[in-house]
Amino acid sequence: MRRKLRAGATTAAAVLAFMLCQNASARDVAMPSISAENAKLAPLPETIPSSLPRTARPLHYTIQLVPDAASLSFGASVGIDLQVFEATPSLTLNGNGLTVTAATLLPEGGGAPITLTPSADEEAQTLTFAAPATIAAGRYRLDIAYTGPIGTQAAGLFALDYPDPATGKDVRGLFTQFEAPDARRFVPSFDEPSYKATFDLSAVVPTGDMAIGNMPVATSEDLGNGTKRVTFETTPRMSSYLLFFASGDFERSAITAADGVETGIVGPTGTGAQMTYARDSMAELLPYFDDYFGVRFPLPKLDNVAAPGASQFFSAMENWGAIMTFQRLLLLDPKLTSPGLKQGIYSVEAHEMAHQWFGDLVTMGWWDDLWLNEGFASWMAAKATDHFNPKWNWLLGQIDGREGAMSQDALATTHPVVQHVRTVAEMEQAFDGITYQKGQAVITMLEHYAGPDTWRDGLRRYMKAHAFSNTQSKDLWSAIEQAGGTDINRIAQAFTTQPGVPLVRVTSATCAAGKTTLELAQGEFSLEDTSGTSAQTWPIPLLLSAGEGEPVQHLMTGKTDQVTIAGCGPALINSGQLGYYRTLYGEEALGGILDGFAGLSAIDQYGLVRDNLALAMAGYQDLAVGMDFIAAVPADSDPVLAGNVASLYAALHEILEDDGAKAQLRDLASATYGPRLAALGFEAREGEDLTDTALRSELIRDLGGMGDPAVVTEARSRFQALATNPDALDGPLKSTWLAVAAANASPEDWDLMKSLAEKANSIVERQLYYAALGEAKDADLAQRTLDLAISGTPDATSGAQMIVAVAGLHPDLAWSFVRGHEDAVETLVSSSGRARFQARLVRASTNPEMVGTLEDYIAGIPADQAKPVSEALAKLKVRLRDRPRQRAQIAAWLQAR
Incomplete structure (x- = not known):
């Protein structure tokens, strides 16, 4: 496909030569001023891990960039003001894929530049600059000229090709993605979080393009050759992974938030009308975060840049002052x-904005404490989303995140929240459910235990004490305890440094004189060892309630405990679902909970459903218990709860193999939720709550996925209308109807979807159709999708999506295909996501032969890259062990009804 590219009239090399001359003469006149904070720089302490020598650290970077989008290459120079702490024969920085053409070292006090000899260690991702004589301690400027490639995956400086919304012809935009270890693909740097510095960035871009950086544009100079040099204002002190640059045929929609900060959305020209919701949400959220954290957003503007593509492994990145989010x-x-x-637009934006404080203003000292960024941003996003959208019942949905974390944490392959990260591969794999969802769940539990006011006061102390610097987890616990939080360090240490899921058994619950006495025992929930025993214990904050009695907070510290609380009636151990642990009730206690189930809050209902279903799926109790809880949820319940439970029916339906049992479960789900869908109707209604619109979508998808005849017929009818009217499905249910139709696609349907993808003028619509091709149940169509994915016709990120989509229903086919086409597939997946990509291929496999296949694969890759695949293998073994029992118990429960 021919691409319309906006290339400058001059080559990157020619502009770079001019730029280096300008840089040398200007910088010889005066060094940039050094802040008082930088003047106090000391060597990185030994308590903070590092892969670099501790002989120097940066103060300031001046980067000049000349990208050549057409040739996918760039030229650049950087001047790094740095402090050398001890005499050394060389300086070592991070660099990956960069070619250094010149390097000199200039003492701050003046004197002749010292010519340095560069060498690269590709495996260590470092560049070493050797001097002809020992470099003495002191201040210097390290000037480096270099070139590098522009990638097509979201790592370093990369290009995204997308259809112009007006013409449909492909255009190209440039973006950066540096977390965790990829700023070194863009600039030789001290690319570790504790090496904070200030940054000046300028770039030569086509005259008609927009350039975006962390800070506002300071100057824009027309170079008279179809290009301009855009220079951004100096950033605050920050970690290298937060640096950002983008350029392309963009437009921007901005307003000023109540705190005076300009908030803007940037996207491809022609998408301005789609920016309003995110722009206004950002302006609404920013003052809320200012107030909560007690520190006003310290930059003059905050942009969120829409990247017209997708990644298999992340949705957005919190670059300071210039968030990047994939367009959809x-x-x-x-x-x-x-x-x-x-809802996701709001929540993801809240997550990335929370990072502007937790991660950007205050940054973890090393990747061991990545959860200080991600767990807190997830927790804060949920708090803010719920605050501004109370009708969404957003906190109920956070139970799904907790359950996802527990499914990973209950395997021997898990890791503590505070993890051991030393290699680049370990950095790239640290972004998982333990870091995000367990981190969020533990924070939710700790906030409630400390009390929301104490917790907030502690966070405010933390922000003010560590602004523009780096921390470890212990610094946060200290701030919370200084604010009045008791036992926080003790509880937090246990839940963040010990892996695993606590299990609380209710061995007895007796009521007398209006009080309930509970006998409790502590163990561990495991998917591999279902004895429930554990050598370790946790101090577990319980929130206990019985009947109408008020919930009571209690800290369980030993293997067994006895506690008496006011009230008689159904006893809940995790009232409000605020704790990170599972609860195994005895038969009598379960009966009481089910009898009073209708009177419980929606969040307790859903938490009990998920907890008891997980315990039953793992074999701690019969699946009849889990099914009883699912069936106990009223069909007319809260729309969020109803949609979530309908999805559980659909997930259980996928487990079953027997056609009779599958039909029984489908009929039960249709009988329960079909009337609710009929009442909602197939069309969105003006003015209805978003939760009703979402419930309609969920019910269509779930009932259609189970084969409900009425829904499938409707989906096929609506889809076939696309043959004559490409806009026939437009609206909030487009992806929903397409998913149901795609699963039941005929060869003609597949051809239509492919044609629609090729003609789409929207990258989001294009990728929606391409991904849908992979949802087909038909194995021949799945093979056609795989062949298309590596044909070069779809963009790289669409190709990866297609393969993963096929793996959902055809895991063995997808795995074999990737193994047979590794070179072609390699171009579709970023280096940071390859291990996770391989793991996703077998996420649904139930083939016993795949065990040996995965074991052989793991044996052939480095140990620090194997974690996601090892986890997938552990889950496969659990599935193979448990599926026969699960299927038999579900079938028995259905027969008993």
Whole structure:
């Protein structure tokens, strides 16, 4: 496919030569001023891990960039003001894939530049600059000229090709993604979080393009050759992974938030009408975060840049002052955006904005404490989303995140929240459910235990004490305890340094004189060892309630405990679902809970459903218990709860193999939720709550996925209308109807989806159709999708999505295909996501032969890259062990009804 590219009239090399001359003469006149904070720089302490020598650290970077989008290459120079702490023969920085053409070292006090000899260690991702004589301690400027490639995956400086919304012809935009170890693909640097510095960035871009950086544009100079040099204002002190640059045919929509900060959304030209929701949400959220953290956002502007593509492994990145979010989760397109995605736009934006404090202003000292960024941003996003959208019942949905974390944490392959990260591969794999969802769940539990006011006061102390610097987990616990939080360090240490899921058994619950006495025992929930025993214990904050009695907070510290609380009636151990642990009730206690189930809050109902279903799936109790809890949820319950439970029916339906049992479960789900769907109707209604719009979408998807005849017929009818009217499905249910139709696609349907993808003028719509090709149940169509994925016709990120989609229903086919086409597939997946990509291929496998296949694969890759695949293998073994029992018990429960 021919691509319309906006290339400058001059080559990158020619402009770079001019730029280096300008830089040398200007910098010889005066060094940039050094802040008082930088003047106090000391060597990185031994308590903070590092892969670099501790002989120097940066103060300031001046980067000049000349990208050549057409040739996918760039030239650049950087001047790094740095402090050398002890005499050394060389300086070592991070660098990956960069070619150094010149390097000199200039003493701060003046004198002749010292010519340095560069060498690269590709495995260590370092560049060493050797001097002809020992470099004495002191201040220097390290000037480096270099070139590098522009990638096509989201790592370093990369390009995204997308259809112009007006013409449909492909255009190209440039973006950066540096977390965790990829700023070194862009600039030779001290690319570790504790090496904070200030940054000046300038770039030569086509005259008609927009350039975006962390800070506002300071100057824009027309170079008279179809290009301009854009220079951004100096950033605050920050870690290298937060640096950002983007350029392309963009437009920007901005307003000023109540705190005076300019908030803007940037996206491809022609998408301005889709920016309003995210722009206004950002302006609404920013003052809320200012107030909560007690520190006003310290930059003059905050942009969120829509990247027109997708990644298999992340949705957005919190670059300071210039968030980057993939387009479908930032721009609200009324033709395509589902109700769930609309909620996702708000939640993801809140997550990345929370990072502007937790991660950007205050940054973890090393990747061991990545959860200080991600767990806190997830927790704060949920708090803010719920605050501004109370009708969404957002906190109920956070139970799914807790359950996802527990499914990973209950395997021997898990890791503590505070993890051991030393290699680049370990950095790239640290972004998982333990870091995000367990981190969030533990924070939720700790906040409630400390009390919301104490917790907030502690966070405010933490922000003010560590602004523009780096911390470890212990610094946070200290701040919370200084604010009045008791036992916080003790509890937090246990839940963040010990892996695993606590299990609380209710061995007895007796009521007398209006009080309930509970006998409790502590163990561990494991998917591999279902004895429930454990050598370790946790101090577990319980929130206990019985009947109408008020919930009571209690800290369980030993293997056994006895506690008496006011009230008689159903006893809940995790009232409000605020704790990170599972609860195994005895038969009598379970009966009481089910008898009073209708009177419980929606969040307790859903938490009990998920907890008891997980315990039953793992074999701690019969699946009849889990099914009883699912069936106990009223069909007319809260719309969020109803949609979530309908999804559980659909997930259980996928487990079953027997056609009779599958039909029985489908009929039960249809009988329960079909009337609710009929009442909602197949069309969104003007003015209805977003939760009703979302419930309609969920019920269509779930009932249709189970084969409900009425829904499948409706989906096929609506899909076939696309043959004559490409806009026939436009609206908030487009992706929903397409998913049901795609699963039941005929060869003609597949051809239509492919044609629609090729003609789409929206990258989001294009990728929606391409991914849908992989949802087909038909194995021949799945093979056609795999062949297309590596044909070069779809963009790289679409190709990866297609393969993963096929793996959902055809895991063995997808795995074999990737093994047979590794070179072609390699170009579709970023280096940081390859291990996770391989693991996703077998996420649904139930083939016993795959055990040996995965074991052989793991044996052939480095140990620090094997974690995701080892986890997938552990889950496969659990599935193979448990599926026969699960299927038999579900079938027995259905027969008993």
